[in-house]
Amino acid sequence: MSKEARGQSWSLARRITWGCALTAAVLACSLSVTKFSWLFVVLALVIGASAGALLGGWIAKHFRGLATLIRGMQAPSDAIEFGSDGAPEEIVEIIDALRQKLRDVSGMAQSARLVSSGLGHELRSPLQNLMGEVDLALMRDREPGEYRDVLRGQREELYKLVRMVDNLLALCTAHESRRNSTAEHFDLGVEAGIRLDRVREIACGHDVELRMDRIGSLECDGDREAIMLILRNLLTNAIDSSPEGGVVHVLLNGEKSALEIVVDDGGARVAPEERHRIFDPLYRGHNGGSLSHGLSLALTKQTVEIHGGAIEAMESPLGGMRFSVTLPRGRQ
Structure with missing residues (x-):
């Protein structure tokens, strides 16, 4: 919850404390008076009961509103838009926890849809x-x-x-992996030189030339396996898109504050109006492209964003597509 929201909302405990303090003050005053003391006690009880009723009604109103919003949900993502202005801190905490849990549920539901779609199509x-x-x-x-x-x-x-x-x-398992993964210090250039043998075999089998350039320092801290998955997916996607006799070029650039991975191919270009959708899972496109590309690109984008980076698709000087990935050197 933001500082502004905390400033506008009163804690339930604070309200109850003030209510009790008011009641105690009235009782103390009644006890200090010899004449009409019982009248003051009755008055204190009436005031306390009235304050409690008002407080209980105010609390119940917020909980009823929260229950109404939950009942009206059509999808887990709807809960993200809950309004919490003016609500007590405790209720806002419940809403925040509910938001997070429903985001997890939404992610799991999307994963289930991906599995069923992947099994059916991929x-x-x-x-x-x-x-x-x-x-x-x-x-x-x-x-x-x-x-x-x-x-x-x-x-x-x-x-x-x-x-x-x-x-x-x-x-x-991307969300679970994000929570459990640990950052490692490694050199991306060294890893790429050692662990891309299978990608080279795929390129050879497709009669595609794979060229790799490495410049600058490529040392970083992050999830080694996830970053290598980004590189492998981009390369296999480029190889699959390239014609026989084509070229796939990858540049690992460590001359800037962030790492940059640039993959170019000479295959078919994606129309500019479709480029924002090529990272959607299982998106085929108007040209009937391979579904496996959409799945691998969706995973690549998700992994890049988990690591605090960005990915962009554009036209390549080789005639096909260029995918440019920027990753911070430290895990975000």
Whole structure:
């Protein structure tokens, strides 16, 4: 609650204290008077009861208002707009706690929707490809080399499945991971040089050249695995979007106060009016782009924001899309 709100609202305990103090003062006055002392006691009781009734009605009004708002909710996110001006501090604390819990509920509900959508859409295509290749291979006897080709194709589809499942799980557990993750000190340039072998294999399999430049100091403090996931998702997204013989270029820039990751590809461009939606989970777009891109980009944006950074999509000098990520060197 803001300082202004705290200044405008009275604590219930404070109100009760003042009420008791007033009653005690009246009683003390009555006891100090010999004549008409019982009259003063009765008067004190009447005043105390009236003050208690007014106080109880005032408290009940706020709780009834809170109950009415809760009953009128259509979605968990509606509770975020609760008004709390003029309410007691204790009720405002209840509203704040309720807001936070309902944000968590809203996040879990969104995660459940993502899982159901992902299972229904993301996983169907690679599974159908695997089934089709197996059925085709079993239609007749083949040479060993042909079976190896089938297995290579299946391995590629299995890698896609693993990536999709990883992204789904990461999206669903992002809020929990944020609470439990710990910041590590590491060098992003060193990590990228060591841990992107699988991305290089994907680029080679798509006949795409992967170029990487590193400048400046790339040391930072943050969630190592989450930041590497950002880099991997951007690179695999760019590779999948690139034509055969294309180029994907990544720049890791550590010359500024914040780290910068810039990934360029030569694939299809996204229309300017659609760019604000390409980070929506499972958004396909008018050009029928791969759904897995939308999922990976949604996860990337969420992870970037959790780390206090920003991501932007724009046209690339290579002819396709550029994704620029800015991350603070310290965990926010």
